[in-house]
Amino acid sequence: MIKYSEAGHIDPELLANPFWVESLSQVSPEHTHDFYEFFILSEGTCKHIVNGEVQRLKPGCLVFIRPRDTHKYEADGDGDCRFLNISCRSSLIAEALAFLNEEEFAHGLLDPPLPRIAMLSQLEMAEFFRHIERFRMLSDIDKVKARIHLKGVLVDTLTRYFFSPETTERPELPLWLEHAISKMQLKENLNQGLRALYGLSGRSAGHVNRAFRQYLNQTPTEYINQLKLNMARNLLLTTELRVVEIALESGFENVSHFYHQFKKFYHQAPLDFRKNAQVNRLLQ
Structure with a gap:
């Protein structure tokens, strides 16, 4: 059995090591480790x-692995997958749980035979990735700031997604909503915004709004803005x-509104985001 150690995999100053796994061909065989990971x-x-x-597992599944867990990954049929892994030193998790000071919550997270999921x-995933991307950027500039940012993200992640006694998946999307969401990826529909979404759904605006809250935990406007911001991000990169x-290519008719939304979500102006990404690529 392979056992990985935090001493060999995680910088003691940063307390965590995030990295992307682009394919199942890159994963380790069955293993365990003396650290936690998401x-x-x-x-x-x-x-x-x-x-x-x-x-x-499917897109959006966030798994919390404990040191005693033994695990591996296998293909589900003929498909492949891509995932973000964040290895965390045991001291980091211990500090977060001590800060929360909720004994029942800690037992519910650490004691079950299987790790919590x-x-x-989609919006929550994008926000999570953005926080980890910021941690990686800060890691090259200021390790103290990176560590503080990470601790805030960790406490927020634990309380937001794992605090309930039993974490369950949201119900499957109804077919009409899945169809509308998939078609909104097309530029001509995205540029039309809510009008296109309501038309593609074949449901009333009120029905669509309630469905977005129930199944996606966001409003249709938030969803569309996120699609536009994702497109803008990709174009910047x-x-x-x-x-x-x-801004215009991404469906924003007002450039000032685009600046405001981009900075609100990514905590950087668009040009700063592009420059920082270029610097990070040079440093890698």
Whole structure:
């Protein structure tokens, strides 16, 4: 049995080591470790075999692994998957649980035979990735700030997604909502915004709004803004387009509104985001 140690995998000043696993071809065979870890699927599906049991995972599944857990990953059919892994030193988790000071919650997280799984919405996933991306950026600049940021993210993650006695997945999307969401990825629909979403759903605006709250824990406007911001982010990273052009290409009719929304979500102005990403690539 392979056993990984925090001494060999996690910087003692940063307390955590986040990294992307792009394919199941990159994963380790069955293993355990003396540290904690979170991992979250962003694309595809997989079978997570942990402590002799099988957990079938899909995008949005956030898993909390304890040091005693033994696990591995396998393909679920012919597909592949991509996920973000965050290895955490035991001292970091112990400090977070001591700060929360909720004994029953700690037992519910650490004692069950299988690790807990939370299900994040698309918006929640994007927010989680953004926080980890900021931690990685700060890690190259100021380890103290990076560590403080990480601790805040960890406490928020534990309380927001794992505090309930039993973490359960949200119900499956109804077919009409899944269809509307998939079609909203198309540029012509995204540019039309709510009008296109309501038309694609074939339901009243009130019905659609309630469904978004029930199944996605967000409003239709929040969902559409996130799609537009994701497109803008990708254009900033992969093109040399001016910010004004990116705003229009992403479906924002008002450039000032685009600046405000982008900075609110990513905590950086668009040009600063592009420059910081370029610096990080050079440092890697």
